[in-house]
Amino acid sequence: MSGSKLGNVAHHFENAYQQFSSAKLGMWLFIVQEILFFSALFVAYAVYRGMHPEMFVDAHHHLSWKMGGINTLVLIFSSFTMAMSIRTAQLNQRLQSFWYLGTTLFCACIFMVIKFFEYAEKIHHGYLPSVWFSGEGIYETMHIFFGIYFTMTGLHGLHVLVGMGLIIWLMLETRKGKYNSEYFTPVEMVGLYWHLVDLIWIFLFPLLYLIG
Amino acid sequence: MSDNHEHFVIPLKYYVGTLIALLILTVVTVAVAQIDLGAFNIYLAMFVAMIKAGFVIFFFMGVRWDEGFNKIALFGSLLFVAIFFVIVLADVFSRDIIYSTENDVFNIKSPVKMIGDDS
Numbered sequence: 627m628s629g630s631k632l633g634n635v636a637h638h639f640e641n642a643y644q645q646f647s648s649a650k651l652g653m654w655l656f657i658v659q660e661i662l663f664f665s666a667l668f669v670a671y672a673v674y675r676g677m678h679p680e681m682f683v684d685a686h687h688h689l690s691w692k693m694g695g696i697n698t699l700v701l702i703f704s705s706f707t708m709a710m711s712i713r714t715a716q717l718n719q720r721l722q723s724f725w726y727l728g729t730t731l732f733c734a735c736i737f738m739v740i741k742f743f744e745y746a747e748k749i750h751h752g753y754l755p756s757v758w759f760s761g762e763g764i765y766e767t768m769h770i771f772f773g774i775y776f777t778m779t780g781l782h783g784l785h786v787l788v789g790m791g792l793i794i795w796l797m798l799e800t801r802k803g804k805y806n807s808e809y810f811t812p813v814e815m816v817g818l819y820w821h822l823v824d825l826i827w828i829f830l831f832p833l834l835y836l837i838g
Numbered sequence: 839m840s841d842n843h844e845h846f847v848i849p850l851k852y853y854v855g856t857l858i859a860l861l862i863l864t865v866v867t868v869a870v871a872q873i874d875l876g877a878f879n880i881y882l883a884m885f886v887a888m889i890k891a892g893f894v895i896f897f898f899m900g901v902r903w904d905e906g907f908n909k910i911a912l913f914g915s916l917l918f919v920a921i922f923f924v925i926v927l928a929d930v931f932s933r934d935i936i937y938s939t940e941n942d943v944f945n946i947k948s949p950v951k952m953i954g955d956d957s
Contacts, residue, residue: 646845647905654908658915665919669926676931691868698864706857709848709898716847807845821898828890832883836871 646811653815657822664826667778671833674774678767685763685771686837688753690744694835697740698827704733705824708793712817715800715810723813724800727793730820734790741783748772775834782830785823792816846903856897863890 639645675682711726752760755773796816799805805813867886871879896902901909 643845650905651908651911654911658911661915661919665922668919669922672923672927673930676927691871695864695868699861702857702860702864705860705894705898706853709853709856713847713850713853716845810845818899821894824898825891825894828894829884829887832867832871832887836867836883837880 642808646814649811649815650818653818657818660822664778664781667774667781668829668833671774671778674770675837678765678770681765681767682771683837684765685768686834688748688751688761689775689835691835693740693744694831697737698831700733700736700740701824701827704730704737705821707733708817708820711796712810712813715805715813716807718807720800720803720805723805724797727797727800731790731793731797734786734793737786738783738790741779741786748776778830779834782823782826785826789816789820789823792819848897848900848903852897856893859893860890863893 635642635645639648707726707729711723711730714720714723714726748754751762752758753772754760754769755776756769759769759772761768761772793816796813799812863886867883870882870886873879875882895912901912
């Protein structure tokens with residue numbers, strides 16, 4: 627094992643670069659799978675919106691585009707700080723990398739807090755999916771919109787929570803000095819994952835909050 | 839593949855540029871949504887979202903400089919997402935051309951019969 631600076635190169639790899647490259651391909655395959663899995667939910671959205679166009683427009687007025695908009699800006703900024711933490715790790719700037727990760731985590735927290743208030747309000751007024759729906763509205767089918775809303779934002783929120791856990795792990799490892807210009811694979815992989823989370827929100831925001 | 843293969847560090851200007859572009863486009867989406875353009879709103883919103891997605895994919899995720907195989911995986915999946923949309927939507931929203939529905943109530947599970955079939 628050639629430990630030290632390069633990290634450990636497993637025996638079935640030629641060198642550290644090939645190992646990095648393979649890890650990245652694996653990560654891309656995971657991301658591709660995530661895109662396909664979310665695409666089913668977007669198709670469901672398209673089908674039901676096509677069937678109940680007026681209901682969708684009416685239902686979305688119960689969502690606050692201001693809260694969704696703030697969350698969009700927060701998530702975009704966190705994607706930037708994540709990209710910067712990879713860059714600084716590549717340049718051996720350990721402390722900066724640590725604080726960029728910290729900022730990303732902070733943004734993720736803001737996102738989840740805003741999401742929490744949004745959910746709390748919907749639940750309080752009974753705007754829930756399926757048989758749990760007890761809100762007021764002129765359309766009987768409104769529970770469909772909230773079913774889609776809670777499934778899509780819920781799964782997205784779950785991804786944010788997982789990402790937060792991964793970022794905390796990266797921060798601990800960065801503090802120990804595990805990453806440098808030769809070995810930063812985990813930072814790069816979590817970065818790709820975090821950008822995917824941002825990517826999905828880029829589509830969710832206009833579809834759920836801005837239809838008109 | 840040589841052992842001294844250097845990792846490519848993406849120039850800072852791409853990250854800053856992408857951040858600014860994404861922030862501007864977010865403001866654009868919100869602003870455009872306040873104007874009522876009828877059915878055109880959704881297409882415009884999706885168009886802007888796709889440009890934003892392009893920025894994230896090419897620069898933040900570094901696909902612009904990535905290896906070909908990773909690109910094939912990504913764009914292959916996006917192609918299949920497109921096929922998924924086209925086939926499902928073409929089915930669901932062309933049923934009333936082929937089938938007659940009762941009282942014009944049309945749903946995924948509503949019983950249908952061929953137009954002109956009176957049995």
